[in-house]
Amino acid sequence: MKDFVAKLKQFRQRLAESCRCRNLCLNAKPEVVPVRFPVTRLIFQPFAVLTDRFGLLFRLAAVFALPITLLSVLMGFASVCFTGHRDAYFFCSDSQAWYLVYLLIKIFLVSVFVVRWYDSAFLNRAYGWKDLLLPTKRDGIAAALIIACFFLNLTPLLSFYLLYIRDPNPDWVVEVTYFAVVSLGFLVPFVLMRFYVLLNIFLDDGTKVAPGWVWARSRGNNLSIILSLFLIIIITLFVLLYLQQSVVNLEAEYVNWGGTVMEYVNNLFLLMLVSLIINNSQIQKEYLLGGENGKNASN
Numbered sequence: 001m002k003d004f005v006a007k008l009k010q011f012r013q014r015l016a017e018s019c020r021c022r023n024l025c026l027n028a029k030p031e032v033v034p035v036r037f038p039v040t041r042l043i044f045q046p047f048a049v050l051t052d053r054f055g056l057l058f059r060l061a062a063v064f065a066l067p068i069t070l071l072s073v074l075m076g077f078a079s080v081c082f083t084g085h086r087d088a089y090f091f092c093s094d095s096q097a098w099y100l101v102y103l104l105i106k107i108f109l110v111s112v113f114v115v116r117w118y119d120s121a122f123l124n125r126a127y128g129w130k131d132l133l134l135p136t137k138r139d140g141i142a143a144a145l146i147i148a149c150f151f152l153n154l155t156p157l158l159s160f161y162l163l164y165i166r167d168p169n170p171d172w173v174v175e176v177t178y179f180a181v182v183s184l185g186f187l188v189p190f191v192l193m194r195f196y197v198l199l200n201i202f203l204d205d206g207t208k209v210a211p212g213w214v215w216a217r218s219r220g221n222n223l224s225i226i227l228s229l230f231l232i233i234i235i236t237l238f239v240l241l242y243l244q245q246s247v248v249n250l251e252a253e254y255v256n257w258g259g260t261v262m263e264y265v266n267n268l269f270l271l272m273l274v275s276l277i278i279n280n281s282q283i284q285k286e287y288l289l290g291g292e293n294g295k296n297a298s299n
Helices: 002-026 038-052 054-075 097-120 139-151 155-165 172-195 196-201 211-217 222-248 251-288
Strands: none
Touching: 038 054, 038 222, 038 251, 054 097, 054 251, 097 139, 097 196, 097 251, 139 172, 139 222, 155 172, 172 196, 172 211, 172 222, 196 211, 196 251, 222 251
């Protein structure tokens, strides 16, 4: 009996020591402290950056809107192709495969613009005409991130399509399970918006952080991010729909050149509106990487 009691005490002592070691291991890396984004600054500061650097933004957008417009017109996917004027005046394509190629090239050109805008507006880098449109490895990585983000944001459309085409199952367990799993796609954009800032962190050429750190650091800011991005998206849709309606209302005799001009204006505004998302992510980056448990000092 005495031997049993002695072994029991020895086991308890070893267990206590292992628990202390476990606590030391767990506490070796400090917990990430969340940071709070001021909702008013997150909403209005991107527009302030746009107005403060409007001349720079307009020049960059005017340059990059030209190759995007040529791409749209030559491949047959200009805005006028989605109106009643398409058959008489413009070459228009109905190929889905070519549209995917067109979309990927367009996103790449937009990505190059994003890199040039970030470098010029936030890193004070000057580009000459020789290097402005010349692609780099950094442009390719940025394009890969933006393309991945773009298609992940289309997940709700896939979920809606799968729910639309499904045949109801008489087994309610299968039906509920299918609905629950497929409906997760609607949540993807709300999760993804917490990681938009990773693009700005990559473009900054500075501190690199893990996605898990960004998720923990931005905890509690979902509503602020949603409100700020919602305003940008609403303005973007309003402007682009207004421009598309202007294309629809073109007089027939002006479609030949007017459609091309409107396509250029459409792309010009699109690039300027894309810059608002980059500006929004930049405000987030300043708070994420600054203050307590950040990587560098905030402004």
